[in-house]
Each structure stands twice: as C-alpha cells, then as structure tokens.
Amino acid sequence: MxxxxxxxxxxxxxxxxxxxxxxxxxxxxxxxxxxxxxxxxxxxxxxxxxxxxxxxxxxxxxxxxxxxxxxxxxxxxxxxxxxxxxxxxxxxxxxxxxxxxxxxxxxxxxxxxxxxxxxxxxxxxxxxxxxxxxxxxxxxxxxxxxxxxxxxxxxxxxxxxxxxxxxxxxxxxxxxxxxxxxxxxxxxxxxxxxxxxxxxxxxFDQFKQTSKVSTLEKSIFTPKQLTRKKETEQAHLCLGYQGLPIGATNIFSLVIVNNVLGGSMSSRLFQEIRENRGLAYSVFSYHSSFLDDGLLTIYAGTGNEHLPVLKETIHQTVAELIEHGLTDKELRNSKEQLKGNLVLGLESTNSRMSRNGKNELLMGKHRSLDELITEIDAVSMESTNELIKQIFKSDYASALISS
The missing domain is CATH 3.30.830.10 (Metalloenzyme, LuxS/M16 peptidase-like)
Structure with a gap:
C-alpha cells in the first residue's frame, strides 16, 4: 500500500x-x-x-x-x-x-x-x-x-x-x-x-519553504543534422523523432511501437540490421519522456564503409512500419513483454522507490500495477498505427560521429 x-x-x-x-x-x-x-x-x-x-x-x-x-x-x-x-x-x-x-x-x-x-x-x-x-x-x-x-x-x-x-x-x-x-x-x-x-x-523540518516558484520554459523540437569527426573504428549514428511527454494518454502505444521497432532482440531493427545483414553489433531504439516533450531515438554503430547501407536499412525499416503498421503477433507479444518487464522490474526496493519517487515528482499521481496492465491491454492496432504516422512522418534529427 x-x-x-x-x-x-x-x-x-x-x-x-x-x-x-x-x-x-x-x-x-x-x-x-x-x-x-x-x-x-x-x-x-x-x-x-x-x-x-x-x-x-x-x-x-x-x-x-x-x-x-x-x-x-x-x-x-x-x-x-x-x-x-x-x-x-x-x-x-x-x-x-x-x-x-x-x-x-x-x-x-x-x-x-x-x-x-x-x-x-x-x-x-x-x-x-x-x-x-x-x-x-x-x-x-x-x-x-x-x-x-x-x-x-x-x-x-x-x-x-x-x-x-x-x-x-x-x-x-x-x-x-x-x-x-x-x-x-x-x-x-x-x-x-x-x-x-x-x-x-x-x-526535514529544518527545510524552510521559499516564495520562489519553478517555471518551465517549453522546449521546441528543432531537428537538425549534426556530424562530428573523431578518430574511431566505427561510425556511430543516432536518429531522433519527436515523441510524447511524461503522462501522455497514449504513452503505452508508443512503448509498444518502440519495442517492435528496436526495443528488443526480436525487434525489426535488430533482426534486419544485425541478424539478417550483419551490419552492426549494437542497434536499438528507446524513448525518453520529458515533462513537456519526448524523443524516440534509434542508434546503430557500424564500420564507416557500411554506413550508407546502414542508413538505407534503417529508413527502409521505418518506411515499412509506416506503410504496414504492426502485425497482430507483434502487438500481442509486445503487450505480454511489456507486462512482464513491468512486473519483474518492481521486484526490488530500489525499483519501487524509483518508480514512486519519479511518479510523485514529475506527475503527482500513481497508478497501481493492475491499472497499468489494463492500460497496456487496451492498446489497439488503430492507436499504434496512428502514432506511427504521427511520429515517423515528421522531420527527424540526426547525429553522426565518424572518422
């Protein structure tokens, strides 16, 4: 309790x-x-x-x-x-x-x-x-x-x-x-x-309240393409798409989309880029939520000579996701994986403390495990496909570090 x-x-x-x-x-x-x-x-x-x-x-x-x-x-x-x-x-x-x-x-x-x-x-x-x-x-x-x-x-x-x-x-x-x-x-x-x-x-009674109030200046996603030269054996590429803020109503739809795209070993990016083509050892995607914005990131590292093929493969994978959306199997499996990760991630006092602290600090509200599972189960094919088009049809930022 x-x-x-x-x-x-x-x-x-x-x-x-x-x-x-x-x-x-x-x-x-x-x-x-x-x-x-x-x-x-x-x-x-x-x-x-x-x-x-x-x-x-x-x-x-x-x-x-x-x-x-x-x-x-x-x-x-x-x-x-x-x-x-x-x-x-x-x-x-x-x-x-x-x-x-x-x-x-x-x-x-x-x-x-x-x-x-x-x-x-x-x-x-x-x-x-x-x-x-x-x-x-x-x-x-x-x-x-x-x-x-x-x-x-x-x-x-x-x-x-x-x-x-x-x-x-x-x-x-x-x-x-x-x-x-x-x-x-x-x-x-x-x-x-x-x-x-x-x-x-x-x-903490010695802690005195002040009259100062925190103000948050809204961040604006202004995507650019940045390249940095550095002596390195690999080229390191990141693509960034505007995501969703903390507490967004359709956040679980985005979590599932990310999981299918690059959030697991069975994801499309991992299977196509690493398993099928052998282009990279490390390839993944993740979503970061902020108070008023979010960023969905795709990362991959490869040899400089393979960089053009890597970029093309990422864009092809995203294009297929936009055109066809998720499969029934991907949606079903991702829901179960997300529920499993959620439950297993709450089995230590560290993770419970972190979850409760962040929820209170950033949102001021808490949802029970049953409520979260209900929200995950409620994610529909329609909601994921709408979100895919919203996110991936917009401009994206890119960062590249290579020699």
Missing part, C-alpha cells in the same frame, strides 16, 4: 511498505537537472550532486563511505535532464541511520574549496571518459541536434570551461534556488511502516 504525505513546508513523502523483504531504500528526489541550467552554469546540477559526498560539518568524505560500508549499505546519486536523486539502500535495521546520513549530507555539506578543486578534476575525467566513448556521446550530440541551444540540448556533465569556473558560492546559490521543499520528494520502499513518515518529517 502506497502512503502519501505532504509536510507543512511543502515537502512530499511517499512510502511503500513491502513486508516480504529485509531492506529499505530511501531516495531524495529533486526536480532539477541540466534542463534547469543556463549556458553559463551548464553542468552545475551534476557537479553539485558530486559535492554532497565530499564532506559535511561532522563527517569527511572518507567517513561517509566508511560508515555506509560498515553496515553493508549502498549510497549513490545520479543526475538527469530533469531531476537529481540521492539514495541509500540498507538493511531495515539501519533505516534510521541511512535517513540521518542523507539529511546530514543534504543540509550540512560544506562545499569546501579544496574539495571543489579536487572534484573538478574527477568530473573532468568523467567528461574525458565519455569523450572516449563515442557510442555514448553521440546521444548528447543528438540532444543538441534535436533542441539546439535550449536546455534540453545541454549535456548533463557540462563542459570543461564552465566546470572550471564553479565556486562554492555558485553551488550554494544553485542549491538555494532549486533545492526547495516544494521541489523535492522523499521516496521510501521496503520493510518499513508509516511511522517512518514522522521521522522523515522531523528530519
């Missing part, structure tokens, strides 16, 4: 008791990411996430790591385009410790200049590592090709010049503006009862 609670300061708490497990996962979800940045501070959301682990007023960075290791717990964080999450997974007997540790990091991180200077080098190495992985950075290039200079087109990691300019004052100011109670959800899942809500409320 999912419990929801809103504190006096506007902080939202969602808690799901799973009595059959012995773990508890606590996540602090903040509605801020690279989309909330400017050209001048691009990368600050991700850098701030790093700095929360670099020491508080009563713990050093090493002590934070040692104390979690000492109880066999896990603590980590990640940043996306629209949110940042800090989470800890521990045995149920250590849930109060995990909550205290997260709040200590959240409210009392020092952002010492010495630690900032060291962490800049760490993040710079992370950027360099991404640069050495062309099948990774081609997706950043596609975001730029899809949204240009808009924040949705910014890289999450930022760029070296901006990174080097960040100061302790910059971090504190960004935290003050975006880390507000109304912008945050605490999500808990595991062997924990509703009395833990009171402990969370007490721990």
């Amino acid at each position: 999912l419990q929801k609670h809103t504190s006096r300061n506007g902080l939202r708490i969602v808690l799901e008791n799973i009595a059959s497990v012995r773990s508890v996962t606590i996540g602090v979800w903040v509605r801020t990411g690279s989309r909330d940045e400017t050209v001048e501070n691009n990368g600050i959301s991700h850098f701030l996430e790093h700095m929360f682990f670099k020491g508080t007023e009563k713990r050093t960075a090493k002590e934070i790591a040692e104390e979690f290791d000492a109880i066999g717990g896990q603590v980590n964080a990640f940043t996306s385009k629209e949110y940042t999450c800090y989470y800890a997974k521990v045995l149920d007997t250590h849930k109060e410790f995990a909550l205290e540790m997260l709040t200590d990091m959240f409210f009392h991180s020092k952002f010492a200049q010495e630690e900032i200077d060291k962490e800049k080098n760490v993040v710079l190495e992370e950027i360099k590592m991404a640069e050495d992985t062309p099948d990774d950075i081609v997706h950043d290039l596609l975001a730029e090709a899809s949204y240009g200079g808009q924040p949705l087109g910014f890289p999450i990691l930022g760029i070296e010049e901006r990174l080097n300019a960040f100061t302790s004052e910059d971090l504190h100011q960004y935290q003050l503006e975006h880390y507000r109670p109304d912008n945050i959800v605490i999500s808990v899942a595991g062997n924990v009862d509703t009395s833990f809500i009171d402990k969370i409320e007490t721990a």
Whole structure:
C-alpha cells in the first residue's frame, strides 16, 4: 500500500511498505537537472550532486563511505535532464541511520574549496571518459541536434570551461534556488511502516519553504543534422523523432511501437540490421519522456564503409512500419513483454522507490500495477498505427560521429 504525505513546508513523502523483504531504500528526489541550467552554469546540477559526498560539518568524505560500508549499505546519486536523486539502500535495521546520513549530507555539506578543486578534476575525467566513448556521446550530440541551444540540448556533465569556473558560492546559490521543499520528494520502499513518515518529517523540518516558484520554459523540437569527426573504428549514428511527454494518454502505444521497432532482440531493427545483414553489433531504439516533450531515438554503430547501407536499412525499416503498421503477433507479444518487464522490474526496493519517487515528482499521481496492465491491454492496432504516422512522418534529427 502506497502512503502519501505532504509536510507543512511543502515537502512530499511517499512510502511503500513491502513486508516480504529485509531492506529499505530511501531516495531524495529533486526536480532539477541540466534542463534547469543556463549556458553559463551548464553542468552545475551534476557537479553539485558530486559535492554532497565530499564532506559535511561532522563527517569527511572518507567517513561517509566508511560508515555506509560498515553496515553493508549502498549510497549513490545520479543526475538527469530533469531531476537529481540521492539514495541509500540498507538493511531495515539501519533505516534510521541511512535517513540521518542523507539529511546530514543534504543540509550540512560544506562545499569546501579544496574539495571543489579536487572534484573538478574527477568530473573532468568523467567528461574525458565519455569523450572516449563515442557510442555514448553521440546521444548528447543528438540532444543538441534535436533542441539546439535550449536546455534540453545541454549535456548533463557540462563542459570543461564552465566546470572550471564553479565556486562554492555558485553551488550554494544553485542549491538555494532549486533545492526547495516544494521541489523535492522523499521516496521510501521496503520493510518499513508509516511511522517512518514522522521521522522523515522531523528530519526535514529544518527545510524552510521559499516564495520562489519553478517555471518551465517549453522546449521546441528543432531537428537538425549534426556530424562530428573523431578518430574511431566505427561510425556511430543516432536518429531522433519527436515523441510524447511524461503522462501522455497514449504513452503505452508508443512503448509498444518502440519495442517492435528496436526495443528488443526480436525487434525489426535488430533482426534486419544485425541478424539478417550483419551490419552492426549494437542497434536499438528507446524513448525518453520529458515533462513537456519526448524523443524516440534509434542508434546503430557500424564500420564507416557500411554506413550508407546502414542508413538505407534503417529508413527502409521505418518506411515499412509506416506503410504496414504492426502485425497482430507483434502487438500481442509486445503487450505480454511489456507486462512482464513491468512486473519483474518492481521486484526490488530500489525499483519501487524509483518508480514512486519519479511518479510523485514529475506527475503527482500513481497508478497501481493492475491499472497499468489494463492500460497496456487496451492498446489497439488503430492507436499504434496512428502514432506511427504521427511520429515517423515528421522531420527527424540526426547525429553522426565518424572518422
């Protein structure tokens, strides 16, 4: 049973008791990411996430790591385009410790200049590592090709010049503006009862509400074709089509279409490009939903000499999808696969915490597993075929990295 609670300061708490497990996962979800940045501070959301682990007023960075290791717990964080999450997974007997540790990091991180200077080098190495992985950075290039200079087109990691300019004052100011109670959800899942809500409320009671309200500037899909030269053994290609935002009524139709196109080993792209023609080792498609938009991406990597054939094969596959739509078998199998993935994906406290946290943070509503399965079963051939024409008959963005 999912419990929801809103504190006096506007902080939202969602808690799901799973009595059959012995773990508890606590996540602090903040509605801020690279989309909330400017050209001048691009990368600050991700850098701030790093700095929360670099020491508080009563713990050093090493002590934070040692104390979690000492109880066999896990603590980590990640940043996306629209949110940042800090989470800890521990045995149920250590849930109060995990909550205290997260709040200590959240409210009392020092952002010492010495630690900032060291962490800049760490993040710079992370950027360099991404640069050495062309099948990774081609997706950043596609975001730029899809949204240009808009924040949705910014890289999450930022760029070296901006990174080097960040100061302790910059971090504190960004935290003050975006880390507000109304912008945050605490999500808990595991062997924990509703009395833990009171402990969370007490721990975050020091969090004061501000008068600032988040505003979202609507993103506009502005597809372009971008090419970047880089010494690489393969050519890496991404195509991007405008998709659907989070919470769209026909989102499951799109999930099924994506699954048939390139979302599984039995998909059309995988079977035609890898299995039948041997053009690529890695080929797939996926859909990313944002608050007000979405992007359906097709990726494939191949030798430079095979690039023209690869492009032609992708376009042929998409053209056949537009002309003939899905088969009855594809629709039926994709529904079952989607339902299976949905159920199996909720078998850990981590996944339950993530699902509940994102739903509350981005949509403010939750649907039961039975409701979701009913929606999947309701997807019709007509709805998928309409969506195929809507998405794939429009202009698309493309990103290519090759030597």
